[in-house]
Amino acid sequence: MHPPLILASASATRLQMLHAAGLTITSAPARIDESAIRNSLTTDGAKPHDIADLLAEMKARKVADKHPDAFTMGCDQILEFKGQSFGKPDTPDDAIAQLTQLRGQTHQLLSAIVAYHGGEPVWRHTGRARLTMHDFSDAWLAAYVTRNWQTIRHSAGCYLVEHEGIRLFSKIDGDHFTVLGLPLLPLLGYLRIRGFIDT
Numbered sequence: 001m002h003p004p005l006i007l008a009s010a011s012a013t014r015l016q017m018l019h020a021a022g023l024t025i026t027s028a029p030a031r032i033d034e035s036a037i038r039n040s041l042t043t044d045g046a047k048p049h050d051i052a053d054l055l056a057e058m059k060a061r062k063v064a065d066k067h068p069d070a071f072t073m074g075c076d077q078i079l080e081f082k083g084q085s086f087g088k089p090d091t092p093d094d095a096i097a098q099l100t101q102l103r104g105q106t107h108q109l110l111s112a113i114v115a116y117h118g119g120e121p122v123w124r125h126t127g128r129a130r131l132t133m134h135d136f137s138d139a140w141l142a143a144y145v146t147r148n149w150q151t152i153r154h155s156a157g158c159y160l161v162e163h164e165g166i167r168l169f170s171k172i173d174g175d176h177f178t179v180l181g182l183p184l185l186p187l188l189g190y191l192r193i194r195g196f197i198d199t
Contacts, residue, residue, distance in 0.1 A: 002196055003117065008063035008074040013162070014182045021188060023196070028067070030059035030074060038078075038087050048085035052078040052112035053126055064116035071196075072116045077181045079156045081107040087156055095145045095158040099168070102157075104135040106171075109157065111178045113187060123190050127183030129174025131157075136168065144168075 007015055010029035018025050034055060041051045053076075060074030079086040081102060089095040112126040136144075144164065145152070152158045152165065159165030161172070161179055177184035191197050 002194075003069055003071045004067075005196070006063060006067055006070045006072045008059040008072055011075070011181060013160075013180055014075060017177060017180065017182055017184055021184065023191070028063045028072075030062040032058055032062060034076075035087060035090075038085065042085060048078045048080040048083075048108075049110055049112075049126055051085055052076045052110045053114065053124060056112040057114040057116075057121055057124070060114045060116040060121070064119065068119060070117075071194075073113055073187070074116070075111070075113045075182055077112070077156045078110045079107055080110055081105065089153060089158050092145050092149050095149070095152060096141060099133075099141055099145070099158050100138075102133050103141070104133060106130055106132040107157075109174075109179055111181050111183050113183060115190070125183050125186045125190075127175055127178035127186065129172065129178045131169055131173075131179070132171040133168050134170040 005023060005025040007018060007025055007027045008030040009027060015027050037055060038051055041054065055076035056074040059076065060072050064072040086098055089098060109129045109131060110126055113124065114121050115123040148164055151160055151163065159168055172179065175183065175185065188197060192199055
């Protein structure tokens with residue numbers, strides 16, 4: 001018998017990807033103050049990769065403490081642009097300001113996952129994807145944010161490529177699952193090695 005799988009995330013997209021891959025897994029969101037932790041790490045000079053990895057680990061550990069017998073996975077996604085990390089927007093104006101900076105430019109999405117079992121991290125991975133936005137107009141951008149605010153407010157990039165956000169882009173290089181917030185193929189490879197998935 002394998003330990004139960006728990007996703008330490010409230011993300012319906014991540015949970016849906018794992019269910020679609022045939023995994024039996026439940027969701028138990030970790031309650032941490034992501035913005036405060038990200039701001040503190042940024043002030044201390046942490047790199048975006050390290051911020052994503054640490055936030056993923058903190059989420060996994062928080063849920064693992066409550067479910068010590070489970071195999072718990074924490075995830076986090078950071079947008080990196082010119083060495084800076086971007087998190088979720090607080091207001092529609094924040095979203096417009098962020099997307100204005102990214103317009104016509106290329107940025108990276110870093111999607112980190114850390115797995116906990118037996119009270120310690122046992123596996124970690126961070127996927128990277130490069131995304132290039134086209135030079136959309138101010139008017140279109142304002143209308144886009146108004147139409148989509150209730151969903152993009154939960155996204156590090158102020159967009160969801162599986163919805164209208166795909167119209168922001170002229171080019172995407174990298175794994176589609178990483179863009180969605182979960183480096184699924186490396187995770188499935190690890191779960192296969194651990195015997196969670198039949199080969």
